[in-house]
Amino acid sequence: MIPYGKQAIDENDIAAVVDVLKSDFITQGPVLAQFEQAIADYTQSQYAVAASNATACLHLACLALEVEPGDIVWTSPISFVASSNCALYCGAEIDFVDIDPNTGLMSVDALATKLTQAKQAHRLPKVIIPVHLCGQSCDMEKIHQLVSQYDIKIIEDASHAIGGQYQHKPIGNCQFSDITVFSFHPVKIITTGEGGVATTNDAKLAHKLTLLRSHGVTRNSDELQHHEYGSWYYEQQQLGFNYRLTDIQAALGLSQLNKLDDFIERRNQLAANYHQMIKPLAIDTLQVNENCLSSYHLYVIKLHNSQIHKTVFEALRAKKIGVNLHYFPIHLQPYYQNLGFTTGMFEHAEAYCQHAISLPLYPELSKQDQQYVIETLAALLQQED
Numbered sequence: 001m002i003p004y005g006k007q008a009i010d011e012n013d014i015a016a017v018v019d020v021l022k023s024d025f026i027t028q029g030p031v032l033a034q035f036e037q038a039i040a041d042y043t044q045s046q047y048a049v050a051a052s053n054a055t056a057c058l059h060l061a062c063l064a065l066e067v068e069p070g071d072i073v074w075t076s077p078i079s080f081v082a083s084s085n086c087a088l089y090c091g092a093e094i095d096f097v098d099i100d101p102n103t104g105l106m107s108v109d110a111l112a113t114k115l116t117q118a119k120q121a122h123r124l125p126k127v128i129i130p131v132h133l134c135g136q137s138c139d140m141e142k143i144h145q146l147v148s149q150y151d152i153k154i155i156e157d158a159s160h161a162i163g164g165q166y167q168h169k170p171i172g173n174c175q176f177s178d179i180t181v182f183s184f185h186p187v188k189i190i191t192t193g194e195g196g197v198a199t200t201n202d203a204k205l206a207h208k209l210t211l212l213r214s215h216g217v218t219r220n221s222d223e224l225q226h227h228e229y230g231s232w233y234y235e236q237q238q239l240g241f242n243y244r245l246t247d248i249q250a251a252l253g254l255s256q257l258n259k260l261d262d263f264i265e266r267r268n269q270l271a272a273n274y275h276q277m278i279k280p281l282a283i284d285t286l287q288v289n290e291n292c293l294s295s296y297h298l299y300v301i302k303l304h305n306s307q308i309h310k311t312v313f314e315a316l317r318a319k320k321i322g323v324n325l326h327y328f329p330i331h332l333q334p335y336y337q338n339l340g341f342t343t344g345m346f347e348h349a350e351a352y353c354q355h356a357i358s359l360p361l362y363p364e365l366s367k368q369d370q371q372y373v374i375e376t377l378a379a380l381l382q383q384e385d
């Protein structure tokens with residue numbers, strides 16, 4: 001099976017992990033701090049706080065922005081469920097903004113309309129979470145401009161998008177957001193096995209993220225409320241979690257980061273190959289805007305005819321091509337239907353999932369594999385026509 005995505009691990013990665021295993025610290029030691037600094041440097045942000053996965057980072061980000069029961073959070077229906085679950089973890093209400101069918105990203109027009117309606121209904125969100133689907137940044141300047149009239153915070157779910165750029169600057173610099181979250185799951189651009197990081201330019205937010213990642217406990221003497229105890233003393237000041245990333249993982253991340261630019265170049269090359277190969281076929285792709293460099297986590301094609309979507313999908317898998325769907329709309333998941341969401345609420349998201357197929361894309365994919373994928377696809381389209 002050609003998978004839709006997979007990690008690329010080399011001898012340097014392995015050696016970096018082994019070094020940590022032989023050292024004094026295997027969790028939250030010096031390598032974690034190095035990794036966080038390297039992420040902050042790469043993304044041109046002030047602070048980077050790593051955690052056990054991006055879902056944990058999204059949860060921490062919502063907590064740091066004080067998302068609580070009674071609050072509303074908006075995200076995109078075309079995303080992984082973690083983008084919206086994080087709000088539910090905080091007891092908040094979730095709602096969605098429909099996508100732009102050309103890009104699959106949160107539609108700026110739909111956002112503008114929904115904001116106007118929400119203002120009138122006194123139901124404005126506290127936080128919105130745009131998702132950089134496939135590795136392309138949402139139009140953050142416009143989104144920021146729209147919400148800046150209100151007291152709304154922004155978390156970028158950039159789980160797909162480390163190494164990507166928006167307006168020629170690294171995604172994660174938080175120029176138009178409060179916090180940006182990246183995932184290091186093995187199918188993503190770089191990996192730590194499991195892992196994630198949140199970047200921000202706000203010292204207070206960085207501090208909260210750090211505190212909540214480890215039980216809400218601090219040992220810093222200048223943060224303690226009590227000073228009468230011994231040096232053994234630590235203080236729990238908030239209800240936090242154990243969302244720590246190990247030094248073993250951080251070492252892998254640091255080593256992977258050295259190859260990030262190569263990965264992005266390779267993924268863009270593979271995407272360009274696909275682009276070229278599918279030209280003769282009756283297939284659309286997601287548009288990438290000129291001011292964006294996509295990290296190309298995913299290469300999504302859209303079939304013209306939704307009637308053949310399931311057949312083509314199953315036939316590709318039968319031919320050992322691990323295609324996937326990113327994503328079935330979150331609001332159509334049974335759990336979300338039980339919350340009151342119904343079919344028909346976000347029409348572009350619902351149409352998208354009836355046409356979209358993610359083709360295999362990862363650094364070690366060969367051009368021959370790509371040719372096999374496209375030839376198989378072309379034969380199926382002809383057969384189904």
Ligand SMILES: *Cc1c(COP(=O)(O)O)cnc(C)c1O
Nearest residue numbers: 053054055080082159183184185
């Ligand atoms: C992968 C992913 C997540 C969750 O990442 P984990 O590190 O697996 O928790 C969140 N949002 C999106 C859009 C993702 O693709």
